[in-house]
Amino acid sequence: MRTEMQVKRKLNELQLQKQALEGRLSSEPQASSGELEAAHTISAQIERLDEMILLLEWVLNEPMGSYHV
DSSP: OOOHHHHHHHHHHHHHHHHHHHHHHHHSOOOSHHHHHHHHHHHHHHHHHHHHHHHHHHHHTOOOSOSOO
């Protein structure tokens, strides 16, 4: 089981990775098919990071109440 600080550090690390990828995506010109493929790969990585960030945020902000009411 991870501590809250470990989860927060990982969340921060993933957010920094996402920002770096978004920066690369916005700075790359998209003219050739190779560059479009690279942009698609970066977009897929950003989506994966978004999912991991969402899961970690859910762990930190565990919903209150019961799912089955």
